[in-house]
Amino acid sequence: MTHRVTQRGITAGAATAVAAAALTLLSTGAAHAAPDSVTWTDRVATVTRTVSDATPKAGDTITVTTKFERGTSPDLQLNWLRDFHDACLTYVTDSAKVNDGTGDKPVEPYLEIRPGFVAGDFTATSYRVTVKAGGPVTFTVRYTVGTSCTRGTPLSSGSAFGSSLGQGDYNSYGPFVTVAKDGGDGGGVSTGSLGSLLGTGSSK
Structure with a gap:
């Protein structure tokens, strides 16, 4: 069963708020640095x-x-x-x-x-x-x-x-660096998730 989320019925103000939240999530995921x-x-x-x-x-x-x-x-x-x-x-x-x-x-x-x-x-x-x-x-x-x-x-x-x-x-006091394992930073938001937040994506 496929469920498609559309933007129908969402006011302009609400759509703007959702878009802003999505962009915030994206920027948070990209900033993976841990001092x-x-x-x-x-x-x-x-x-x-x-x-x-x-x-x-x-x-x-x-x-x-x-x-x-x-x-x-x-x-x-x-x-x-x-x-x-x-x-x-x-x-x-x-x-x-x-x-x-x-x-x-x-x-x-x-x-x-x-x-x-x-x-x-x-x-x-x-x-x-x-x-x-x-x-x-x-x-x-x-x-x-x-x-x-x-x-x-x-x-x-x-x-x-x-x-x-x-x-x-x-020479061994640190701080210690641990290189992340391959496979992504684990903190980002996929374009599919972004599309869902903006009302343009779909999920199964």
């Missing part, structure tokens, strides 16, 4: 690492941000920072930036790029990276998710750094 972050504190600084999408698909580009904060003096000078990632992620050229509150500064060409990490050498740059009390510093880098990434399994992630006040090695 995640982890924070820890050691004797040197409070570190927060954030990933723009913890459940990306192969081919997506994600942004990883590492923020350093201090609550008291003395100032902390960062000498180097290593951003660990799974080897199936590929660094996006020229994406590494550091910001001390005065704007983004490029890290290349003083950036070591390896399959499992990228590392910025701030002793070689023309600027110095200083974390002051109440003045956070962020290191941002972008990666492309490769087709070789294992699906549905958390990938390794973390950071390490050297500074004027000591070193820290947190």
